[in-house]
Amino acid sequence: MSEYIDGFADANTVGIVEKQSFTFANSGEPLLLESGQLLAPVTLAFETYGRLTPARDNAILICHALTGDAHVAGYHDPAKGGSGKPGWWELMVGPGKPIDTDRYFVICSNALGSCMGSTGPASEKPDGSGLYGLDFPVVTIGDMVKAQRELIGHLGIPRLLAVVGGSMGGMQVLDWSCRYPEMVYAAIPLATTARHSALNIAFHEVARQAIMADPNWNRGRYTDSSKPGTGLAVARMVGHITYLSDEAMRRKFGRRLQDRDAFSFDFDLDLPDFQVESYLRYQGRKFVERFDANSFLYITKAADYFDLAAQHGQGSLAGAMSQAQARFLVISFSSDWLYPTYRSRELVQAMKKAGRDVSFMEIDADFGHDAFLLQNERLSALIANFLDHSQAKLRMEAGHAV
């Protein structure tokens, strides 16, 4: 999705933040992956905002989507080379915001297998023989969560007040709640699914094929000066179509022409006719600057492989949810055709069947899948209230004064 919403940090910002780094499995046990392979060492880039209470009961983990990163809120110091752009969920995270950094200690780490500071196919192999490329082991959503678990332990947090995430971040939220039930007090999976449909897999597969069709991909062996940019750009364009809705695209672009008054009729393929074409090309080019093609292959596979019922419930979604202990807030968006509302309903039904405490809301929004990243008062209020109630409940149960 459009991880980067245009605009600048507002007054209620966490301000200047720094990317941090945590490495584990560099001497002790390597990380045992779901595939059975071992990975060591493992580095996760992460950011934190706010302060952990002495009772360590106010930590919220945010899980990012497919091509996101740890930079959720605030901005990196331009004086130190930062872009000055706010984080991808600046709307949601900051002092006085729904995920209120005056109250909560907020953590986000870049997913294992990504290329935004965490170990992935673009990382150096530990034996010094170059970059991993396709030698990187297959990682799953569960592996991403296991790596995050190490970070949370390192930060001295015994239990998370909440785990929050949309899209592939929501898959991690679900996996967290089933894999480490005692560590997740509340969970907010947004615009997500318990497993990919054939349609979801199909879109990812076309994107992967576009990358692999680029001769520069070269079976994953490329350098910065010869990266598979055209293939990766096409892959990104496919993604961007799925993040919007028919209605959102009509409103945003319609059939408006790009810098011309009439059709070109000269078949100049370098100059787009329609604004929507120009938009897609721009998104493709921009993505190539910031993302690694191999990482894209690995992370899309992780999302395709994800199957909560198979991995935690022996094929039963209710069985998986009976592993969980968290209270849930499930949110879907009416115009999201990537992970439509009926996928969230399946989840909610399984949660109820398993006796979980769950609230569900379909938010009426015509921005498609991307809606969870955009300004929405209803979304903000739901998340703020759910977190507030969760903290009050947790403290009551723990014998604290509310």
Place this chain on the structure above:
Amino acid sequence: MSEYIDGFADANTVGIVEKQSFTFANSGEPLLLESGQLLAPVTLAFETYGRLTPARDNAILICHALTGDAHVAGYHDPAKGGSGKPGWWELMVGPGKPIDTDRYFVICSNALGSCMGSTGPASEKPDGSGLYGLDFPVVTIGDMVKAQRELIGHLGIPRLLAVVGGSMGGMQVLDWSCRYPEMVYAAIPLATTARHSALNIAFHEVARQAIMADPNWNRGRYTDSSKPGTGLAVARMVGHITYLSDEAMRRKFGRRLQDRDAFSFDFDLDLPDFQVESYLRYQGRKFVERFDANSFLYITKAADYFDLAAQHGQGSLAGAMSQAQARFLVISFSSDWLYPTYRSRELVQAMKKAGRDVSFMEIDADFGHDAFLLQNERLSALIANFLDHSQAKLRMEAGHAV
């Protein structure tokens, strides 16, 4: 769409048919294209089935979709190199079938700009300097119709009993009815739209970008041994996703694995994990064998440029429809998200506003856009009855015995 439905010609087939060819503008006037450019000569491949009555009142023109061809029904003689595969609408066209070749004289021509025997970018330039490639002029849906008009005149048909077509074929049906109103007695636009939405343009643009990203494309200059096969295959995969529905893909593939019992976990990108991946790759490969990449660019642009209201109604769809005289049968399919039912409703409202005689039906089918090509009793009955009534009405008006 999947122009070729698996299966063999049944007993009610037109049997062995031959592809014919008609060339015009080889000595007289060249074809004046909508862009203002001239094209000469122009060849159209076509097929006909059944016999024209002496009154010449039983001719039905079928317009094919994006990558279709003139081979609608029957089969090409295997003894003469034919594949023995039935035409793409064998289900609909033949003796005793809804478009009954015992009653009607059926014509289909390959669209101008295509590569199945009609003049297009894969044709030789008349000056002998090689293939057109990107020197081929931009063609529009209207240009395709103008070329078909020449063929219909050549066949000695003063008025068509009906023009029938789905998807891009439906666009031609609509253009026919507005461009040559006195020549179209009845019209059946199926699963189509009066103009492309931003979403439609976006999918086409990604497909075009995939082709142009293939270095073998080489700005349209390629040979048979160096064609942009990987890019064209990716383009086709994008298309195939849009021809199916979420539900159709779930039923057809679900999350079933391809020739394996568990996820590969070895990241072998040559071996698909899921059946849907294998299906898409197969469709991509098969398409490359039969279709020209430049033709694909030109024809997708023609569909994107199509705007019935702008071209025939000065921006008003009802204005365009007030040019038409035909009686209409408009059909949409409930799970078609490429040209959803609301696009057909817009058309029908404009037709009603313009005082046209129009019947509309949304057929409940979960096969997505491809539904119009598949066996559907309701679709068959609607088309058969509408043609029957249209012929009776035409003959009554013409003073013939019914």
